[in-house]
Amino acid sequence: MLTLKNLPWRNLKGYAGRTAALLLFAALMAVAVFGGTMMIGGVRNGLDTVKSRLGADIMVTPESAKNEFDAQTVLLKTEPGYFYMDASVVDEIRSIEGVEAASPQLFLASAKAGCCSARLQMIAFDPATDFTIQPWIEDTRLSGNLGLLDVIIGSNVSWASAASDNLIRFYDTECNVVGQFAPTGSTLDSAVYMNFDTCKALIQACREKGMFKYEKLDADAIVSSVMIRVAPGYDSEVVADAIRDKVDGVSVATATNMVSGIADSLNHISGTIAALIVAFWLLGMLMTVLLFTLMMNARKREFASLRAMGASRGILSGIVVREALTVNLLGGAIGVLLTGVILFSFNRLIGESLGAGFVLPPVPMTALLAAAALISVILATVVSAWITVHKVNTMDASLVLKEGE
């Protein structure tokens, strides 16, 4: 049954072509605002996550590994690899002023066809001194006490293809997968984490297969990297310089260096996306206003007829505003929904395309951004409806009706 409340909806249904165009532009505005802010938020979130997961102020690696390890890109793209230096550097580093904690890590890479479709980076930590991976394990609510041949896999390590019955095989050695980390949007997601004993056992297995490229090294006397936490009140760069001066044969990178690649991408992406948001929103609003103005001209006899029937200006305004709100909110919701589905389905691909760490914002933030996108669409509604309402209310209905058909 026809009512004043459903009259706007009936009008929208009656002008299907115009309504479809309005839906499209409202959806476009929502996609631009929601998609754009989610992308910026995703890259920013990725940067924050990587910073927190890196957990160290300084990372020391062998100078000889320069070809395999680039501090500025290692978190974004790197081939799994391994390199070593003498374990004595750990004590040398600990003796430097400003170093509060130093914990060694040991690296290995899986064989290409050993377990998975691609090679995996293995990162081992020293449970006694580690301050980077164990907090991550605790945050993920996993047991911090990894036993021999227990591993935790990064979020990008495909569980289905990598594991069967919670087992993953490296160099014919079966390891227990005891958990999987949440994504960080960095290469940390493609690694397998274990303690030193497990890594040493895998180095031995690798060696036995003749695949270990450093045959003469003693696995008990080597480390791949040293993660350093700087004492409060000390500058990371100053401490890094001190390490460079006093420890031979090492390459020193600060966390700032390591995330600078992501930070640069963030700045670049944020600027581009912000410009696109503004451009698409303005285009969407312009088209919405244009369509509403055209609608007003096409339907001015309808509005004048309603005046003749006794509709007050308030009633006509209500009809126009409800039409605008209905179509724009529906279009906005479609845009938000589509964007959400695409972002959540292809977030990894998007991160790779952007060349930056990409972690989608958490649900409450996503909901806030979706609401902001809808509010931006409502803003366009207000502008377009105001222009139309103004025209409807200032037109001379008697003159419009006298003009004939």
Next chain:
Amino acid sequence: MKLTAQSVKKDFPRASKSSNYFTAVQTLDFALESGKMVEITGRSGSGKSTLLNMLAGMLTPTSGKVFLDDTDLYALDEKSLARLRNEKIGLIPQGHTALLSLTVLENVLLPAILYNRQNPPVDRAKALLMDVGLEALMTAKPNELSGGELRRMAIARAMLMRPSILLADEPTAGLDNENTLAVLGLLRKAADEGAGVLLVTHENEAAQFADEVYVMDSGKLSTQ
């Protein structure tokens, strides 16, 4: 119920700067009583529709007053005037005035839903459509109707709220003889049922349906 115009006059500003305004309706008095059908005829541009719109509360006179019984229409605020027009005055404007997204029956029901009445008078709308010979087209959309059928639909819509006053602006323009007579007959019937009917038209045949005939020429109203 009586619709009265007292010394109403309407000036419109001119587009050119050489003179300030032109007078569409010279100062005049006019009255329309219940049960009477009054015709105003005259050439195009003589001021007939302007007078009708002032009587309908759609166009504020430059001077003078319009009363519906004791109510001064233009002393009311916009909302009250619109409400009064909805309840007491049935206006049949020139040309096609249908909402294209609604069916014929819904178009006729429109005046009843503007102020959220709980139960729109569907039976009355159907009866009116039957009276105007459109019962078979109730569910049709306006773009399926001929010009004559649209006019008859507009008459049914104007009569839905049982208005005391019915104002029809060229309701037979462009219609064939058969439709013209049908429309004029409907307006006569409304007058016979108690409404005051004002008919603005060029049609010669209209005079035989009217109780009084006025002629409008250059904004001046005179009896024929």
